[in-house]
Structure formats: structure tokens, C-alpha cells
Amino acid sequence: MSAVSLRSEIAYKRPESVLVVVYTISGQTLLLKRNRPVFWQSITGSLKWPDESAPDAAYRELEEETGIKALSGWQNWQHTYTFPILPEYRYRYAPGVSDNQEHLFSLELAETCQPVLSDAEHSSGLWLPIEDAIAKVWSWSNRDALERVAAALNSD
Helix, strand or coil: CCHHHHHHHHCCCCCEEEEEEEEECCCEEEEEEECCCCCEECEEEECCCCCCCHHHHHHHHHHHHHCCCCCCCEEEEEEEEEEECCHHHHHHCCCCCCEEEEEEEEEEECCCCCCCCCCCCEEEEEEEEHHHHHHHCCCHHHHHHHHHHHHHHHHC
């Protein structure tokens, strides 16, 4: 990749992100309330240019959004969601980019903990039963991710 094309890509948001479901062995899951637009979600975030890997982005986003640092308990589901970028956010992406690819990860913790939130992104955090979280989240991909984690928990 040339320096010119790299600079041009860095000016735009990378259309690739992670979704991290944080949950406990007992089935509590952590949701964060976004400031703008306002909705509840698991941990999410875009991969950084030029070559951040999805696992590295998952670890980084977890720490940035919650203050949680965890080396064990991770699962890479090897599953991606593709969804259209809402028209009001397409200006953040290079011309012609209309879809985002989201990689699913989860983190199992022994017990709940108090997240340290980034005030710029989130107004509150909440631990609740995974079934209640499924009903509370805004996006279909987040609902599906929580359902996958719940099914895995229930099969153990």
C-alpha cells in the first residue's frame, strides 16, 4: 500500500469492527449505555488503520470502554456480521463504503465488576441476566451475539 493511499484511508473510519460480549459464569452480562445516539449495547469498536487485528481491537476496546484488562476467558467465535452503515454515519467512511464487517468475541469473567467508563462514549453500565440483555440491546447483531453466548452457557 502506498503512503498516499494509506493517508487517504486513515482519514476515514475503517469499516471493520468488533463486538465483545462480557458475561459471568452465572449468566450476568455487561451492557453499556451510549451517549449519542442513546442505546444499550455490548462493547463495540472499530479496528484501527492500517493493520490492527480483530483480537487486538477486542482487547483494546474492552480496556478503553470499561477499564477491564483480561488475558484469559476470551473466545473468538470466528463469526462475523455484515450490516449496512446507517446513512447518517457514512460520511465517516471512504466514498463508496456502505457496509461494515463486525467480528464476534466474548469474555467470561468469574464475577461482575464495576466498569470504569469513558464519559465521552457511555453514560452508564449495567450487569443483568443475559435474557434481559437480549431484550434491551438496540442492534440485531448484538441480540444474536447474546443469544449465541446464552446458548453456549445453557449447553454446559
